[in-house]
Amino acid sequence: MKLRPLHPRFGVEVQGVDVRTVTADRLYPEIRAAFEEHSLLLFRGQDLDDAAHLRFGALFGPVEDRSMGRNGPEPRMDNVTNRQGDGTIAATDSLHTLNLVANQLWHTDSTFLPVPALANLLAARVLPSSGGETQLVSTRAAWRDLSEDLKARARKMVLRHRLAHSRQGISAELAALPAMHRWDDQLWRAVWRNPVTGDEALYVASHACGVESMAVSEGQAFIADLIASATRPEMIYSHAWQGGDLLVWDERATLHRGLPWPYAEERTLASICISAQDIDGLAQVSP
Numbered sequence: 113m114k115l116r117p118l119h120p121r122f123g124v125e126v127q128g129v130d131v132r133t134v135t136a137d138r139l140y141p142e143i144r145a146a147f148e149e150h151s152l153l154l155f156r157g158q159d160l161d162d163a164a165h166l167r168f169g170a171l172f173g174p175v176e177d178r179s180m181g182r183n184g185p186e187p188r189m190d191n192v193t194n195r196q197g198d199g200t201i202a203a204t205d206s207l208h209t210l211n212l213v214a215n216q217l218w219h220t221d222s223t224f225l226p227v228p229a230l231a232n233l234l235a236a237r238v239l240p241s242s243g244g245e246t247q248l249v250s251t252r253a254a255w256r257d258l259s260e261d262l263k264a265r266a267r268k269m270v271l272r273h274r275l276a277h278s279r280q281g282i283s284a285e286l287a288a289l290p291a292m293h294r295w296d297d298q299l300w301r302a303v304w305r306n307p308v309t310g311d312e313a314l315y316v317a318s319h320a321c322g323v324e325s326m327a328v329s330e331g332q333a334f335i336a337d338l339i340a341s342a343t344r345p346e347m348i349y350s351h352a353w354q355g356g357d358l359l360v361w362d363e364r365a366t367l368h369r370g371l372p373w374p375y376a377e378e379r380t381l382a383s384i385c386i387s388a389q390d391i392d393g394l395a396q397v398s399p
């Protein structure tokens with residue numbers, strides 16, 4: 113197993129590993145250590161079906177139920193796709209496409225759930241002829257760049273997270289769907305300290321709709337400033353997908369977004385999320 117840097121501030125390509133052969137005793141400890149240290153792992157040339165994808169993901173922790181009430185064959189798999197159940201490609205102006213467009217806002221996954229995510233394992237399935245990159249930044253690096261004054265303020269802050277908030281920024285009709293209101297607001301501290309490395313990271317997302325103890329508009333302006341400083345152009349790793357790619361990122365220490373693609377073409381990425389546990393520092397982000 114060899115590591116090659118992806119970006120000066122974070123992320124590595126893991127070379128020489130077929131993830132289908134990884135077990136809790138074989139290579140997982142090294143992979144987990146790289147995950148804790150680098151926040152983003154890229155594995156190229158993988159040949160993963162859903163079962164192998166889930167088996168690898170489960171090494172990181174409990175796999176999240178991502179069915180959002182849909183009756184799919186495998187509730188833990190979430191295909192990020194514009195191909196609909198009936199086989200057709202979703203219309204550009206449809207709510208289905210708009211929900212994918214909402215992924216183009218900087219976020220970290222599942223902050224609106226009662227148990228937030230530790231990791232996302234995202235694998236290429238069908239790629240468009242252009243566009244559709246996934247971009248990531250390190251909020252650990254962003255944290256290091258903050259002034260001591262701002263760090264002290266952020267350490268005391270609690271953010272309110274709501275799925276409908278990020279959808280509201282795209283379309284009021286999308287935000288009004290019952291699926292966007294399945295969970296109560298969730299409160300998380302604005303800083304997630306990694307219990308393995310001791311590093312702090314900003315914990316913020318497009319789903320963050322306010323700062324507790326601040327007026328709504330003031331809190332939202334503060335959140336927007338934090339996200340803007342974390343996502344400066346020089347902070348961004350832009351992943352141009354190739355067939356066989358698997359990205360694994362640390363939801364506690366990154367933000368990500370998708371880029372647009374020609375929506376008449378299919379883009380399908382297979383995703384599973386791993387729920388955070390207390391050993392991942394969850395208890396400390398709970399206010």
Ligand SMILES: [Fe+2]
Pocket residue numbers: 215219220221368
């Ligand atoms: Fe996401």
